Amino acid sequence: MPPKAVYRDPARADDLWMPAAAQRRGRDDVRMIACYILRCADLSYYVGSTRNLEHRLEQHASGMGSAYTAKRLPVELMWFAEFDRIDDAYLLEKRIQGWSRAKREALIAGRFNDLPALSRKKFPRAAG
Template sequence: MATNHFVYMLRCKDDTLYTGYTNNLEARLQKHTSGKGAKYTRGRGPFNLVYCQIYKSKAEAMHNEYKMKQLSKVEKEEWIASHQGGCPDEYSKKLW
């Protein structure tokens, strides 16, 4: 079975955005929630998953994660608004 690779954005409770990469979205979201995810997200939960995209290769996902991290917050907000529906419902319909 092929592994999927995800690039995702979380909206933190302080309205900041965190962009990350994972090959196991649910486990990574649970790590953020438990305070064991990225240093940036510690103490900033709960989170809303506002964007995610699935890639077949790690290289492609990491390349796109890098490009997204270079965007300003305004550009990220525009990206989120224009790419609604990319997150599987079981992840995006709840707070993490």
């Protein structure tokens, strides 16, 4: 299933779609299922999925999110996609984890037309 919404700019966080269940609980209790990409202090990328993006980002920032990001603080949210179901977010997480750095950066930059070309293997040509 495709994501409900894709955001590259963390400044747009106040424009996020809010599920009906979150509306009933109140604005302060927004639980967003998402797949996300963080940029770590060493400029590496971390890809994850969660049922509550805001809470998960707080965990990463405090050093309690994962062993990988805890050693590479601070981290910055670069991209995320929102889903209705956690299994869909998890499937995209696993797919992106297999991508090259160049392909992840194209996704972050919103260069979706570049993604197919970045999927192709580059085989060395045989000397003639």
